[in-house]
Amino acid sequence: MVEETTAELLKRRQELTDALADAPYDLILYLERAIVHFDLVYPDLAAGDAYRALLLTDEIRDENFEYHEEALKACQAYTINPCPGVLDHSSLIQDLGPVTNDGGEQAYNWLAKLASVRCFQILSSSLLRCGCLQSAMKFCERGLGVVPHNKELLQIKNDIEQAARKRLKLQPGDLVEVNNLPDRGIARREVYPWNTYEPDRFSEHSLSFLNQELAKFAPKCEVRVSELPVLLNGGSGAAANGTEAILTCKQLGIFAKEDIAPGEIVLDEYSVLTANNRHKESTCDSCGTELPPLAENSKAVSCPECYDTIFCDDFCYEQAQTQYHPAVCDKDVDSIAKDPDPQDIDQSLYLLLLARLLAMAEHQGLHPLEVSSVKYIWGDFVSPAQNSSSNPSQAIYPPSQWTLPFSFRYNIATPLHILEKMDINIYTTLSRHDIWVFNTAYAKFRGTASARKNPRDGRPDVAAVHPFWCLANHDCDPNVTWEWGGRMVLWARKTRVVGGKEGGIKKGEEVLNHYCDVDLPVQQRREWASGSLGGWCMCRRCREEAAEQATKKAESEKK
Numbered sequence: 001m002v003e004e005t006t007a008e009l010l011k012r013r014q015e016l017t018d019a020l021a022d023a024p025y026d027l028i029l030y031l032e033r034a035i036v037h038f039d040l041v042y043p044d045l046a047a048g049d050a051y052r053a054l055l056l057t058d059e060i061r062d063e064n065f066e067y068h069e070e071a072l073k074a075c076q077a078y079t080i081n082p083c084p085g086v087l088d089h090s091s092l093i094q095d096l097g098p099v100t101n102d103g104g105e106q107a108y109n110w111l112a113k114l115a116s117v118r119c120f121q122i123l124s125s126s127l128l129r130c131g132c133l134q135s136a137m138k139f140c141e142r143g144l145g146v147v148p149h150n151k152e153l154l155q156i157k158n159d160i161e162q163a164a165r166k167r168l169k170l171q172p173g174d175l176v177e178v179n180n181l182p183d184r185g186i187a188r189r190e191v192y193p194w195n196t197y198e199p200d201r202f203s204e205h206s207l208s209f210l211n212q213e214l215a216k217f218a219p220k221c222e223v224r225v226s227e228l229p230v231l232l233n234g235g236s237g238a239a240a241n242g243t244e245a246i247l248t249c250k251q252l253g254i255f256a257k258e259d260i261a262p263g264e265i266v267l268d269e270y271s272v273l274t275a276n277n278r279h280k281e282s283t284c285d286s287c288g289t290e291l292p293p294l295a296e297n298s299k300a301v302s303c304p305e306c307y308d309t310i311f312c313d314d315f316c317y318e319q320a321q322t323q324y325h326p327a328v329c330d331k332d333v334d335s336i337a338k339d340p341d342p343q344d345i346d347q348s349l350y351l352l353l354l355a356r357l358l359a360m361a362e363h364q365g366l367h368p369l370e371v372s373s374v375k376y377i378w379g380d381f382v383s384p385a386q387n388s389s390s391n392p393s394q395a396i397y398p399p400s401q402w403t404l405p406f407s408f409r410y411n412i413a414t415p416l417h418i419l420e421k422m423d424i425n426i427y428t429t430l431s432r433h434d435i436w437v438f439n440t441a442y443a444k445f446r447g448t449a450s451a452r453k454n455p456r457d458g459r460p461d462v463a464a465v466h467p468f469w470c471l472a473n474h475d476c477d478p479n480v481t482w483e484w485g486g487r488m489v490l491w492a493r494k495t496r497v498v499g500g501k502e503g504g505i506k507k508g509e510e511v512l513n514h515y516c517d518v519d520l521p522v523q524q525r526r527e528w529a530s531g532s533l534g535g536w537c538m539c540r541r542c543r544e545e546a547a548e549q550a551t552k553k554a555e556s557e558k559k
């Protein structure tokens, strides 16, 4: 029964998405799709639709806005009396006061105002479900500014306050201050049921493409299916220290096709999927390397069209020109998300990686999820069934199985703002720039991006995704080590961490990368893996060291 309903909602979602492709400025369609997304338990996507609808209400009401004509025309396809069903909601029309004239532009201004309040209702209730309390409260208050007695908005305000009291552990008399409300929320991390862009990563076709590419910068390696231990969620005892059989899963990994000598370079990868969150910082716009001080013999070049954009040398400039730069050249996107507040550093870097991906897609004429640097990345997705498993009306939001960090600012408002700055129409390009597309890219970046700290103040300010480097799985006794400075280089270790054995990688062995500092003790390595990978590392070294510690602890307790 429940399944049927989901199938019906998914069908309706597709119909509305198709209708939006034909009528991209129709705010009613956006609102209808928002409701469907909400019912399908994707409140993040509902908020995205309601926000696009809200922007269209502004377009209708201000004739100086860029899409005024188009938005008004789309709205005029509907009657005022009766108005579209999605707007005739609870006591909204009564609260706003009826329209006095049901013909001309005045009447459509009224309809746009009514629609804006409906947007505020959907935005505030959806963002509340994602845990973005500050944005939820701000939209709720904007709605109450228009219809102060609207029961639904008053109820949402009360719910936001309750959620805030719980989350901030406030005492009964404490005031809930909007500007102190937490705004970091969480959304579902999944291959959406309608996402047709995810490849079958284990197919012959995918593996042959990946291996063709890999051969260019890691000639002794190949991509193969690998069997990995399932990361353990909060385990202890036998399950955590390896005296029990461990669960495994299939993923991709990198393997040696030939013997690789100790100290030999295994992989040398160049990527333009980079981000820099400092404004006017002297790093190469393409590869992210710190530029040397200007000197007469400097190889650095600047773009002849927008002088502020600097590249290490002609190679980096060429890469930028062929892969992304023309899409952002002289477009005033440079200052967006730069010099963030300390608590926003990670989000700003992921956002700037998304901005780079959008520029690559635009310049290369591809859907963002088709760009080869992200297409084959696994985003640590959870199945849609598991994500929507709880009963929507009784669930506590956001539920614990949701794992994608989400905020109104970084997942909705700023990506759309960046597109506008790039002169991209955010309505007619919905299929490429829907919120689920941004979320999918974020999921892929979250598990794979590497960041570099600025040596002057220790703050991470440059990030990059190297799609092949990140195919090499982690092990706490790695057989390689790496360095990122313009290019990501992996070397075979001369000596292994465990037992000081000789390094090198034999033909057929897996390349064992390290994503954390392997000199840390097992407990700290596992804490890191829990935060970054989503569970305790179950590699042989972790299991053996945990077992050793458990034995020592048991012996000392006996004494």
Ligand SMILES: C[S@@+](CC[C@H](N)C(=O)[O-])C[C@H]1O[C@@H](n2cnc3c(N)ncnc32)[C@H](O)[C@@H]1O
Binding pocket: 228, 229, 230, 231, 251, 252, 253, 377, 378, 380, 447, 448, 470, 471, 472, 473, 474, 475, 533, 537, 538, 539
């Ligand atoms: C950067 S990717 C590595 C490539 C990945 N195996 C693939 O198929 O694309 C990181 C993800 O691989 C998996 N992984 C890597 N090393 C692992 C390990 N030692 N144990 C379990 N899972 C691991 C985790 O799911 C992690 O989030």
